Amino acid sequence: MRVQIGFDLSANGVGNFFTLDDATKGVLDNTTYKLGGTVLVDVTNDVRKVSVRRGRSRTLEKFTAGNATITLDNMVATGSKYDPTNATSPYYGSIVPGKQIIIDHLDTQMYDGNVADWNFSYDVSGNAVAEPSAVDGLTYLAQQTLSLGTATSQLTGARVNAILNTAGWPAAQRSIATGQATLDADVIPEGTNALAYLQQVADISEPGALFVDRLGQIAFKDRAQLQSYSTGVAFGGTAGIPYQGCEIVYGIEEMANSVQVTYTAGTVVAGTAIAEDLTSQAAYGIIDKKYESLLSTSTQAQALANWQVGLYAQPRYRVDSIAVNLAGLSTEQSVQVLALDLGDVVQVTPPNSSAAQIVTVDGIEHEADPGQHMITFRMSETTAAFILNDAFFGTLDNNPLGF
Numbered sequence: 001m002r003v004q005i006g007f008d009l010s011a012n013g014v015g016n017f018f019t020l021d022d023a024t025k026g027v028l029d030n031t032t033y034k035l036g037g038t039v040l041v042d043v044t045n046d047v048r049k050v051s052v053r054r055g056r057s058r059t060l061e062k063f064t065a066g067n068a069t070i071t072l073d074n075m076v077a078t079g080s081k082y083d084p085t086n087a088t089s090p091y092y093g094s095i096v097p098g099k100q101i102i103i104d105h106l107d108t109q110m111y112d113g114n115v116a117d118w119n120f121s122y123d124v125s126g127n128a129v130a131e132p133s134a135v136d137g138l139t140y141l142a143q144q145t146l147s148l149g150t151a152t153s154q155l156t157g158a159r160v161n162a163i164l165n166t167a168g169w170p171a172a173q174r175s176i177a178t179g180q181a182t183l184d185a186d187v188i189p190e191g192t193n194a195l196a197y198l199q200q201v202a203d204i205s206e207p208g209a210l211f212v213d214r215l216g217q218i219a220f221k222d223r224a225q226l227q228s229y230s231t232g233v234a235f236g237g238t239a240g241i242p243y244q245g246c247e248i249v250y251g252i253e254e255m256a257n258s259v260q261v262t263y264t265a266g267t268v269v270a271g272t273a274i275a276e277d278l279t280s281q282a283a284y285g286i287i288d289k290k291y292e293s294l295l296s297t298s299t300q301a302q303a304l305a306n307w308q309v310g311l312y313a314q315p316r317y318r319v320d321s322i323a324v325n326l327a328g329l330s331t332e333q334s335v336q337v338l339a340l341d342l343g344d345v346v347q348v349t350p351p352n353s354s355a356a357q358i359v360t361v362d363g364i365e366h367e368a369d370p371g372q373h374m375i376t377f378r379m380s381e382t383t384a385a386f387i388l389n390d391a392f393f394g395t396l397d398n399n400p401l402g403f
Contacts, residue, residue, distance in 0.1 A: 003070055004040040004045050005132065006100035007091045007113075011028060018162050038094070040102060041319050046073045046081065048129065052111050055211065055342045057378055058254065060218045063342065065138035068111050068171075074120065074130040075364030082130035084118070092220070101134045102216075103366075104330065107238060108338040110366060112136065112187040112216025136212040141167060144194035150266075151309040153296055155179040156206045160198060160220045167194045169218055177222040181206050181304075184264045184296035204294040207304070209343045214364075221343040229345045229358050235322055235348035238355060244322035244374075246334060246351055251380060254380070257266050257281050258288040263301040271298055275305035277313035284315075318381045319348045319357050326373040335377060340364070345382050358382045372400045 007108060047070060074082045084095040092123035095118060103111040113134035122128045142239035144167040151159060156179030165173060188197065202220050209226060211220040234240035257280035261273045269292075280287075289308065295301050326334050340346065342361055349356045363378030 001047075001050060001373060002042060002044050003050060004042050004102045004104075005070075005324050006038040007041045008038045008094040009041070009090060009101055010053065011289040013081045016080075034138040038099070039367050041091075042106070043072060045069075045166065046078070046099075047071070048073060049313050050366060050368045052103065052366040053216075054111070054365075055361070055378060057363060058380065062203050063138070065142070066111065066113065066136040066212055068103060068113055068134045070101065070103075070134075072130045072131050072132070074128040075126060076339060077126070077127065077152060079262070080128070082118075083128075095130075095386065099132070101132065105326075105338055106335050110214050110338060112212075112214070112403040119300070122284045122364075123198055136214065137169070137173075137218060138195060138212050141169070141195040141198065142381070144168070146188050146190075146192040146194055146197060148188065148190040151183070151185055153185040154183060156181050156183060156201055156208065156222065159183050159201050159294075160210070160341075163194060163201070164218060173217045174219045174221040175213060177208065177225055179206060179208070179220075180224055183294045184270075186264045187267045200292065200294060202217055204291050205295055207291075211342045213341050219220050219341075219343070225346070226343055226360055229347065229382070231279065231340065231344050233340060233344075234347040235349070235357070236351070240347070240349060241324070241337060242328060243322040243348075244325045244328070245264045245321075246348075247320045247322075247352060248317065249320040250315055250317040252284055252287065252315055254312060255284065255315060256289040256308055256326060257284065259305045260288070260290045260310045261295070261301040261305040262292050263295040263298060264293070271301070273298060273301035273305045275302070277309050308357070316381055319359050320352055320378050321363075321376055321378050322348060324377070326375065340377070346377075346379075348379070 018389040050068070054062045071084050074080055080086045081091060082095060083089060083090045086092060086143040088177055097115050098116060099115045100111055101115060102109065113371050115132045116135045117133045119131040119133065146166055151162070157176050157334055159293045183201065196209055202208050206222055207221060208222040210220050221372040231249065235243050257277040259275050262269045265271055293301060293304065295304065326337065342364065344361045345358060346361065348358045348359055359379040360382045361377050362380050367374045
């Protein structure tokens with residue numbers, strides 16, 4: 001595994017960098033002392049541990065900002081390189097929040113974020129570590145507010161792009177699906193939080209998935225993408241990638257048998273679509289969910305409510321998570337695993353079962369040190385509608401019709 005942190009190597013005034021007001025290094029147009037600036041520095045040799053958390057724990061929740069914590073050797077014996085008070089450190093003057101962190105393995109990027117905090121630990125034995133803690137771009141969006149304005153009636157992907165433009169997110173750092181749902185020309189109140197509004201568009205009105213991907217891009221996957229088993233990645237069984245642990249759930253925590261979906265008309269709620277499963281309510285009681293969408297018609301809202309009840313009215317025996325140890329995999333298998341991202345659809349065969357499940361990746365956790373690299377995937381049942389002639393989604397009376 002490789003960890004890179006952005007440092008300005010000229011910040012400490014040491015080395016062959018242009019230095020303002022210096023008689024030698026400050027000469028304009030010289031070719032020896034060039035301009036400095038932040039560059040990615042490979043700090044892998046100092047890494048003791050890496051932890052990465054991205055995604056969400058349940059399919060009915062919103063995605064949260066991905067975070068990473070790097071534990072670095074900061075002992076006096078090895079130079080105290082990450083002590084911000086150590087003027088002899090090559091990184092002196094640049095050990096500050098905001099620095100980019102990129103983590104990759106086998107030339108496959110796993111994380112891209114920026115340092116929010118530097119934490120330091122020392123003990124009497126001389127052991128010392130520095131722990132930069134990073135967050136991804138959802139944190140930036142959570143800090144942005146929108147001005148009063150009226151949106152254009154448009155597909156969800158176009159709305160996501162419009163809000164990202166307003167928030168100042170670079171166009172080159174996006175991966176945005178077209179979207180399936182048409183939104184109302186709603187009025188955006190002054191001071192609306194950018195991330196909260198984007199989640200109302202992407203996670204509720206579509207419903208799809210909005211997150212920062214492993215490359216640091218804002219990604220929006222629409223509901224069609226969340227139903228497509230296009231990765232071809234399979235875990236378990238006789239031919240799949242082996243996993244070390246598997247957790248199965250079978251209960252009511254993901255259920256909903258009474259769903260209300262509101263739709264809008266400019267500044268007001270135009271109406272509410274309601275769908276219920278009375279059989280489920282008789283067996284498990286009323287488990288209700290309410291979604292405040294930006295959908296433009298009652299037809300779309302009713303279709304969404306019907307779809308949600310069709311998916312979640314009954315408990316499902318499903319794979320909740322698997323743990324994969326990269327040490328036990330071939331290079332080809334490791335690259336397949338590392339390339340998986342949030343919203344990807346994979347196949348998992350549970351232990352002691354020959355029946356494979358198609359599930360969507362909701363969360364990815366890395367725990368790595370020089371001795372091992374464990375990856376935990378949090379999963380939910382793929383919300384695919386009925387697909388004619390499909391081996392998994394073409395079963396009559398099993399998959400609800402899509403919308």
